[in-house]
Amino acid sequence: MEVMFERVAGIDIGKATLTVCVRTPGDRGRRRRSETRTFKTTTGSLLVMRDWLLECGVTIAALESTSTYWKGTFYCLEDHMQVWLLNAAHMHAVPGRKTDVKDAEWIAQLLEHGLLNPSFVPPPDIRQLRMLTRHRVQLMGDRTRETVRLELMLEDASIKLSTVASSLTTVSARRMLAAMINGQTDPVKIADLALGKMRVKIPDLAQALTGNFTEHHATMAKAILRRLDLVEQAIKESDEVIAAACAPWQHEIELLQTIPGVGEKVAQVIVAETGADMSRFPSAGHLAAWAGVAPAVNESAGRSWTAGTRHGNKWLCAILIEAAGSVSRMHGRNYLAEQHQRLASRRGVKRAQVAVAHSILVAAYYMLSRDEPYRDLGADWYLRRNNEAHTRRFVRQLEKLGHTVHLDPTA
Known part of the structure; x- marks a missing residue:
C-alpha cells in the first residue's frame, strides 16, 4: 500500500501516560522503522515528547479523542506540526491490538497510508468561547436540578404550589416560600403575597399551600433556595462574559x-x-x-432503512x-x-x-x-408548491391527449 506521509506519529492517550509510536523511512531503502516511547501527561513530559517528535522530523501526528485527555497533547503540538484528532469509532478494532503500544503503532500505520480522517477542532478563540457556552448549559442544568429537588420536597410536605404557579422560581412563588420558611402558616396570608396575574389564582393558591410544612422542610427549602440564588448569579455572570467574548x-x-x-x-x-x-x-x-x-x-442487500x-x-x-x-x-x-x-x-x-x-x-x-439574512419561504409555501405540482401534472395529461395548453392565471 502506498505511503502518503513519510514521517508520522501515532499517539495513544491515557489519563496519566501516553504512548507514542514514530514511523520513519528505513535506511538504504529498507522497511519502515518504528520507535515507541511512553511519556507522562504532565506539561514537562509533553514538551520532551514534542522535542523528540521534532527531532525525528515528524510532520503529522494523530491521536484519539479520549475523553478530555487529548487536549493537553493536541495544544502542545498544534503550533509545531499538523495534528489530527481522530474519532475512535472510525478505527475498526483489530484482534490482538489491545495494548497501548500496539494501539499507537496501529494509529501510525493507518495515518501513514492516509486511511484516517481528522475531526474538526476549532481555533483557540472559538475553543474558549465553546468552554463558556458549554459551562452556561451546565449551570442551567444545575438550576433545573435544584428546582426539581425543591418541588419534590414540597410534595413531601403536601404543598401543591407547582400545580398552580407556572414555576417555583417566579417572584410570587419565591415570596410565598420565604414566608413559609419564616414561620408563616396561614395559607390565605401566604397566598395574598402573589403579584400581578397570579392574584387571580389566590383561592387556588390558598388550597395548594395547605399542607404539613414543618421546620425540617423549612431548613431544606432554605438550603435549596440558597443554592438556586448562587446558580442564578453564576448564570447572570456567565451571560455577561459570553456577550463580551462574542463581540x-x-x-x-x-x-x-x-x-x-x-x-x-x-x-x-x-x-x-x-x-x-x-x-x-x-x-x-x-x-x-x-x-x-x-x-x-x-443499507444491506439492496434494502435501506x-x-x-x-x-x-x-x-x-x-x-x-x-x-x-x-x-x-x-x-x-x-x-x-x-x-x-x-x-x-x-x-x-x-x-x-x-x-x-x-x-x-x-x-x-x-x-x-x-453573509445574508434569513429569507422566509412563507407559511403558504407548501400550498403553493402543491398547487404548482398539480398544475404541471394536469398540463402533461392534457398534452398527452393531444391538446396545446396555454395558461392564463386569473388575477
Whole structure:
C-alpha cells in the first residue's frame, strides 16, 4: 500500500501516560522503522515528547479523542506540526491490538497510508468561547436540578404550589416560600403575597399551600433556595462574559437571529460550536451530519432503512432542538412553523423537531456562507408548491391527449 506521509506519529492517550509510536523511512531503502516511547501527561513530559517528535522530523501526528485527555497533547503540538484528532469509532478494532503500544503503532500505520480522517477542532478563540457556552448549559442544568429537588420536597410536605404557579422560581412563588420558611402558616396570608396575574389564582393558591410544612422542610427549602440564588448569579455572570467574548462575531450572531426561533443564546452556541466559518464543511449536509441532526441510513442487500439520527455534536444538537421547540409555538406564522405542524401531525413531535432543527442549521450554513439574512419561504409555501405540482401534472395529461395548453392565471 502506498505511503502518503513519510514521517508520522501515532499517539495513544491515557489519563496519566501516553504512548507514542514514530514511523520513519528505513535506511538504504529498507522497511519502515518504528520507535515507541511512553511519556507522562504532565506539561514537562509533553514538551520532551514534542522535542523528540521534532527531532525525528515528524510532520503529522494523530491521536484519539479520549475523553478530555487529548487536549493537553493536541495544544502542545498544534503550533509545531499538523495534528489530527481522530474519532475512535472510525478505527475498526483489530484482534490482538489491545495494548497501548500496539494501539499507537496501529494509529501510525493507518495515518501513514492516509486511511484516517481528522475531526474538526476549532481555533483557540472559538475553543474558549465553546468552554463558556458549554459551562452556561451546565449551570442551567444545575438550576433545573435544584428546582426539581425543591418541588419534590414540597410534595413531601403536601404543598401543591407547582400545580398552580407556572414555576417555583417566579417572584410570587419565591415570596410565598420565604414566608413559609419564616414561620408563616396561614395559607390565605401566604397566598395574598402573589403579584400581578397570579392574584387571580389566590383561592387556588390558598388550597395548594395547605399542607404539613414543618421546620425540617423549612431548613431544606432554605438550603435549596440558597443554592438556586448562587446558580442564578453564576448564570447572570456567565451571560455577561459570553456577550463580551462574542463581540468579534456580533455580525454573525445578528444574522442568525433573523431565523425564527433563534435567539441570542442559540446564535451564540451556533457560533461557538461551528466557529462561524462554513468553509470547514464541504456542504450543508456535512454540517448537519456533524451536528447530529441528519438521519442515519443503513443499507444491506439492496434494502435501506432509517436508523434514527446520527451521533454528532450533542451541544449544538440540543440547542437546535430547543430552537425548534420555540418554532412549534409560533402556530404556522412562517415556513418553519408550518413545517413543524405538518410533520408533527404525521410523524410525531420529536421527528418534527429534528426536521426543523435540520432546516435551521442548513439555513444558518447558507446565511453565514453568503453573509445574508434569513429569507422566509412563507407559511403558504407548501400550498403553493402543491398547487404548482398539480398544475404541471394536469398540463402533461392534457398534452398527452393531444391538446396545446396555454395558461392564463386569473388575477
